[in-house]
Amino acid sequence: MDAGIPADAIAAARDAVKVHLRAVGTSEDALIAQHAASAMGLCEAFTGQVLIVRSLRQTLAARGAWQRLDQAPVRAISGVAWLAQDGVATPVPAEGHAIDIDARGEGWVRMTGAREGRIAVDYQAGLATDWAGLPPPVAQGVVLLAAHLFEAKGAQPPAVVTALWRPWRRMRLSGERAA
Structure with a gap:
């Protein structure tokens, strides 16, 4: 989005x-x-x-490895959701994922559960x-x-x-x- x-x-x-x-x-x-x-x-x-802060959504493969978000500088990661085949998003509980924003403003996400599929990450980025x-x-x-x-x-x-x-x-x- x-x-x-x-x-x-x-x-x-x-x-x-x-x-x-x-x-x-x-x-x-x-x-x-x-x-x-x-x-x-x-x-x-x-x-x-x-340049200007806006809300973004990125779709990623659900992985146990850290994955960087495409846009930066990330100001906040507001949600991670499982994506069903039909596109319906179901929020992932906090214990099911890890998020990080490093000192350079890069946003990172990884899944802590063993489930496969796709996730949607909602975040805000902007200088x-x-x-x-x-x-x-x-x-x-x-x-x-x-x-x-x-x-x-x-x-x-x-x-x-x-x-x-x-x-x-x-x-x-x-x-x-x-x-």
Whole structure:
């Protein structure tokens, strides 16, 4: 249940892009918002981090080994449920699983029972609760990329964008860790 980038964050990014472009009026708001949403999505893909906190659900195989959640930084893991063949979710009792959020904000889940199947993990992930809470280099990169998309109509994006985002990029080697 990835709700996508929240509309209020896209609107705030749009407003920041309009300030950067010195755009007045509202005639281009929809297009600038579309570019802002694209820039935020590209930032998430490049950095490997969810920008604005949102609720997510990930389906995993039920395993006894630790499995890393796909999105980060994880703020909370709110539930683990067995998934039946028909998709019906049944909560797993606390003694049936283990969860962890490490110092890097990576979320981990493992099953402690011997049951096979699939599980659904509900969690929240995000760097900030809103646009204003984003680290300035991340927000500035989004603004510059959205402005570039608006003005350049397909030309190569400026290198400064990746320079701003590179310190926030997360690299992953494996999806499992030792018990």
